[in-house]
Amino acid sequence: MTDIEMTTMYKGLVNSGWDSHITQKYVSYVNKKKWLTKKGKSAFTGRDSQMNKVYTAEFCHIDEVGTGTEYDTIPQCQQFADEVFHAGVGLKKRINVFLLPSSKKYKNVAGIAVANSPVIKLKPGHGFTQFVILHELAHQMGFMHHDVGFRKAHVMLTERFRGKKESKNLLKWYKHFKLPMTVSDKIETPEKWLERYFRLEKARVARG
Ligand SMILES: [Zn+2]
Numbered sequence: 001m002t003d004i005e006m007t008t009m010y011k012g013l014v015n016s017g018w019d020s021h022i023t024q025k026y027v028s029y030v031n032k033k034k035w036l037t038k039k040g041k042s043a044f045t046g047r048d049s050q051m052n053k054v055y056t057a058e059f060c061h062i063d064e065v066g067t068g069t070e071y072d073t074i075p076q077c078q079q080f081a082d083e084v085f086h087a088g089v090g091l092k093k094r095i096n097v098f099l100l101p102s103s104k105k106y107k108n109v110a111g112i113a114v115a116n117s118p119v120i121k122l123k124p125g126h127g128f129t130q131f132v133i134l135h136e137l138a139h140q141m142g143f144m145h146h147d148v149g150f151r152k153a154h155v156m157l158t159e160r161f162r163g164k165k166e167s168k169n170l171l172k173w174y175k176h177f178k179l180p181m182t183v184s185d186k187i188e189t190p191e192k193w194l195e196r197y198f199r200l201e202k203a204r205v206a207r208g
Helices: 003-015 020-039 051-065 074-086 130-139 148-162 164-176 190-207
Strands: 096-099 111-114 119-122
Touching: 003 020, 020 190, 051 130, 051 164, 074 096, 074 119, 074 130, 074 148, 111 130, 119 130, 130 148, 148 164
Parallel strands: 096 119
Antiparallel strands: 111 119
């Protein structure tokens, strides 16, 4: 939304009797919503708020269908990552695969995708699998959080490199945990938004 559009919306509401503080909140809601729609995100928070649910869904998925091929070495993992890159499915750069050494920070992590860098790091064992490599490559398609954009990319890569049966299974578990697969671009009207705002405020006050 341009500054002019925002100002026009703000003035319109204040002129119709809206409190200026609340109007500002509504305008910022509209602005954020437009930004989220563009980015393929469903959550307002800067935190990766859906990470744990995604992990749980993926554990259930793996439990049923396994992790795909398990590799013994980094070069083998690199070869699979290169295969994905050369398939032209949306990775803009070749991704370099490195070893993720055991450390306290990454204790329960099988792999990581490095932000703003064409690098993924994998732990021997759990991390040297097609499942984890596809998960990290989905991050490298521009979705560092585990939001809608990431999940769509992960399902797409799974279908392409593990087959339709497995991608359907992954989707089934995402849905089971009520993880949305599309971003609603519906923007609430000022009246609807205000209703929700007061409801939330009331709840906040009640909580103390
Ligand atoms: Zn992840």
